[in-house]
Structures are given as structure tokens and as C-alpha cells.
Amino acid sequence: MIQPVRSALVLAATALLVACGGGGDDDGSGSASKSTGPVTIEWWHIQNNDPMKSVWADAVKQYEAANPNVKINVTVLENEAFKAKLTTTMQGGKVPDIFQSWGGGTLKEQVEAGLVQDVTEPTKAWIGDLNSAATGLYQIDGKQYGVPFNLGMVGVWYRKSLFEQAGIDAPPATWDEFLTTVQALKQKGVTPLAVGEKDKWPGMFWWANLSLRIAGKDALAQAGEDGSFDSPGFVKAGAELKRLIDLQPFQKGFLAAPWDGAGGEAAQIGNGKAAMSLMGQWAPSTYAANTKESEEVLADLGWFPFPTVDGGAGGPTEQFGGGDGFAIGKDAPPEAVDFIKFLVTSDVANKAGASGGILPVKKGTESSVTDPNMKSVLDARAQADFVQLYLDQAYAPAVGQAVNDAVQELFAGKASPQDVAGKIADAAKAG
Structure with a gap:
């Protein structure tokens, strides 16, 4: 049995507390x-x-x-x-x-x-x-x-101009709406999504978000304790991710693309070659650093939280990050x-x-x-009542690596949703 450090983060707006004692703001010398x-x-x-x-x-x-x-x-x-x-x-x-x-x-x-x-x-x-x-x-x-x-x-960053080009008036709120948005972008000749799957963790974000939305936070906690990543909710998360992958929404060469650097996920968004990227709050500055049009890309960015999944155990105030x-x-x-x-x-x-x-x-x-x-x-x-820590950090390193590796195989078409869940479960139970 593994014993992960898993944070159920209660994120609420907090008032400013006045520092006291030695905790005040100084010049670093105290x-x-x-x-x-x-x-x-x-x-x-x-x-x-x-x-x-x-x-x-x-x-x-x-x-x-x-x-x-x-x-x-x-x-x-x-x-x-x-x-x-x-x-x-x-x-x-x-x-x-x-x-x-x-x-x-x-x-x-x-x-x-x-x-x-x-x-x-x-x-x-x-x-x-x-x-x-x-x-x-x-x-x-x-x-x-x-x-x-x-x-x-982690949420979805998007280029507003590419949404407008595809006639998309508003970001999708549900997973089915998201898949429809992907298809609408493709029909207009726009690459819907960029992913840097060479680094593996960008793909993990997709499986993890779907697992939180479908299996739910309690299942993620339980799996961390007993290794039950092969339960139905996680298999379905993989199946929904496969629905997305089967639409072929990613840029060419995404399996060999890094997150940051030439030809990577950030460069695809920064240079307007793809419409969306599932990434954390650090993304805008990295997009800007990977293009000569930094001011233009920052002005053209929008953001929305990961869509909800009908019938899933996870609600809209439960987030991943x-x-x-x-x-x-x-x-x-x-x-x-x-x-x-x-x-x-x-x-x-x-x-x-x-x-x-x-x-x-x-x-x-x-x-x-x-x-x-x-x-x-x-x-x-401020509105979230729960945030699941990145899976490759929340669990023991061997389990986190198994998540990244197995999900990459799903992206590459070398594993089924059942295979992915089983490989992660095996790694967790072995720990």
C-alpha cells in the first residue's frame, strides 16, 4: 500500500492578516x-x-x-x-x-x-x-x-482570434461541448489543441482532469491508499480521453514535442498555430517567451476551467492544479x-x-x-473548494511516473483505457 501526500486544498478567499512578531515584511535581514x-x-x-x-x-x-x-x-x-x-x-x-x-x-x-x-x-x-x-x-x-x-x-488557455475564426462565441462548459468545439475548429482548418507529449506530464493533465471530473476526488484519494486506479471511473476517464484523441485534434508531431522550446506546445500557442492548451497559471509567460509577438499573444489569450462531465462524480468547484x-x-x-x-x-x-x-x-x-x-x-x-495536486507529485514518484508513462501510451495509440488504468494500479499496488 502506498501512502501518498495528497492535499485536499480548501481554497477560499482569505482576508489580509496583519503580520506579528518576527513575521513582518522586512528587507530580508531579520x-x-x-x-x-x-x-x-x-x-x-x-x-x-x-x-x-x-x-x-x-x-x-x-x-x-x-x-x-x-x-x-x-x-x-x-x-x-x-x-x-x-x-x-x-x-x-x-x-x-x-x-x-x-x-x-x-x-x-x-x-x-x-x-x-x-x-x-x-x-x-x-x-x-x-x-x-x-x-x-x-x-x-x-x-x-x-x-x-x-x-x-490547470485550465484551458485559448486564442480568441482562432475561436472567432471558427465561429465559436463562448468557451465550452461541458465535455461534450468541448468535443464539439474541437470539431468546429477542425472544420475551419484550425488545429484545435497543442500538447507537448514528449514531456509526458502535459498529457497527464488531460487524464487527471477527466479522472477528477468522472471518478471524483474520493476515488483519487482511495486509489492513493489501495491502488484502485483500475476502478470503473478511471477506465471511463481514459475512454473519454480516447474520444478526444480519436478526433486527431493535436498538432503534427505532438508525441515528440516538448512543453517549452522550439516546436513545443507553448510555441504552437504563442505562434497561433493551435487554438487551445491545457496548462497551469505559468502558461501565458511561456507562450509569450516562445514567440516574437509576445504582446499580441497575451492580448489574444482567454482562459476557462476544465469542462464538467455529465454524470461524473466531480463538480465544477473541484479543480486540478x-x-x-x-x-x-x-x-x-x-x-x-x-x-x-x-x-x-x-x-x-x-x-x-x-x-x-x-x-x-x-x-x-x-x-x-x-x-x-x-x-x-x-x-x-478563490471559488474552488477542492484542488487535486498534480498526480505525478501527489503520489509516490513511482506511481506518478506510471501515470505519465501509461497516459503517453494512450496518446500514442499503444494502450487502451483499460490498459492505462491497469498499469497505474499495478504500480500503486506494488508500492
Whole structure:
């Protein structure tokens, strides 16, 4: 039996709480414990596109100016390159002082391996100033093992101009309407969907959303405990995904296309070669980074939540997504936590939110988000009463990998919906 870290996130609008004690917004210099000499921090992050790449770079300069004994070495990596490099580095027993984390089962394994610091004590004075649903993603057995900076959900981004070209007046609300929208786009010679299935997790988003809509959150929780991913709801989720795949809605070469980079999913949307993309709140900046027409694509974007499925167990206020945060390596100096504290102060969080790059988690900074599409995601976040964490992070890594691998085979026409459910169930039960 596997024991995943699964977050039933209660996402409700929260009022601004006044910071107290040591949790107030400072310049990053107020820490309960500090080193006595020069300090070097190794920071790995995946914000490899602007605006967040520049926001983080500016934050480093500001922190170093306020703390002249601290030097922060920044390693910026694309998502897949980060995962590969981190795995290799950790296998060698080394860990960056600060590194990207999504929480969940992967973080749990890192904690059990003794690779990550328990930061409950050094963060207790200010962690309550952050969205509790976001901080909960990094809690294991009642202890804090990471700090979030971003929280949103996965939905469908679309090019308004291509919808207009196909005569589509409004985004679809149900799965059947969505399939009709796909057919309408095809009839007008528009590629309906882009997917970067080389990276596997973009395809997982489709199966996971359908599983949440059809099998429901309780079935996902139960499957995490007993491995019952081969139950009827999950098989039907695969069958509905196959209905979509059979329409051949994706760009040519989608199985070899990455999410980010030349020829990838983001470039397809950014360059107007496909109408829709199922992706998280980070998508707009990545679309823009993959085209020379960045301002035009951002102005032409729309967003809608994943459609409901008639007769499914999941309702419209149950969503799929998660956030971004940082874990602290086992040998990191105390300044590493102090720097993370600085990254989530109102000053930095407001800049990040205003940039359109993230949906900040510091309470009271939600108003910094002014981009209409990002506000749509933020509003949906506030209305959601449950958000299922990404399946390749929610469960143990072996199970998450099985989900990604099996779903990719469905996209490739090499597995049936029953095969997909069975392979995931086998991996879960083996754990």
C-alpha cells in the first residue's frame, strides 16, 4: 500500500492578516539565526523565462545588497532539465541549498531520505502570512518542509482570434461541448489543441482532469491508499480521453514535442498555430517567451476551467492544479530560509503578481494581479473548494511516473483505457 501526500486544498478567499512578531515584511535581514562569516547559497529554480526570471534576479540583487556577507549562486533550468539534474545530484548525496519543489509524494521521499530540512521552527513566525492551502502542500506529518510562492490551477488557455475564426462565441462548459468545439475548429482548418507529449506530464493533465471530473476526488484519494486506479471511473476517464484523441485534434508531431522550446506546445500557442492548451497559471509567460509577438499573444489569450462531465462524480468547484515553492537542502545555512522569507514578502510578491508571472500566496498581495486572464485563474482559485495536486507529485514518484508513462501510451495509440488504468494500479499496488 502506498501512502501518498495528497492535499485536499480548501481554497477560499482569505482576508489580509496583519503580520506579528518576527513575521513582518522586512528587507530580508531579520533572521533568528545567522552565520558568522561569508555564506554562499546555491539556488536552483525553473523560472527560465521572463517575467519571473528577471523578478528573481532582482530579488537576489536586493537581498545581497542588504546582506553583504551572502552570495547567492543561481542555476536556472528548464523544468525537465531541472528534474533530471536534481535526481542525479541527489543520488550522489548532494542537494542544492534551495530548490524548486511542488510538495506531495516526491517531497515526502526526499524528506524520508534525509535530503531536506525541517523548517517548521525558522518559519513559524511568518508562515501563517501565506495562503494555508499553499503551505499545506509542503507539510508532512505536521511539519513544514518547504515554502510556497505560487498557487493556481490547470485550465484551458485559448486564442480568441482562432475561436472567432471558427465561429465559436463562448468557451465550452461541458465535455461534450468541448468535443464539439474541437470539431468546429477542425472544420475551419484550425488545429484545435497543442500538447507537448514528449514531456509526458502535459498529457497527464488531460487524464487527471477527466479522472477528477468522472471518478471524483474520493476515488483519487482511495486509489492513493489501495491502488484502485483500475476502478470503473478511471477506465471511463481514459475512454473519454480516447474520444478526444480519436478526433486527431493535436498538432503534427505532438508525441515528440516538448512543453517549452522550439516546436513545443507553448510555441504552437504563442505562434497561433493551435487554438487551445491545457496548462497551469505559468502558461501565458511561456507562450509569450516562445514567440516574437509576445504582446499580441497575451492580448489574444482567454482562459476557462476544465469542462464538467455529465454524470461524473466531480463538480465544477473541484479543480486540478497546485503551486510552486522551494525546499531547503539538508546542509543549507540558515540564510537559505531567510532568503526564502524575503522572496515571499509583500514587496517581492507584489512585483511577481503584477508581472503576470505567478499568483502569489502572500495574503493581501492578490490585488497585485491585474492581468485579466490571471485574474480569471485567481477568481477560480478563490471559488474552488477542492484542488487535486498534480498526480505525478501527489503520489509516490513511482506511481506518478506510471501515470505519465501509461497516459503517453494512450496518446500514442499503444494502450487502451483499460490498459492505462491497469498499469497505474499495478504500480500503486506494488508500492
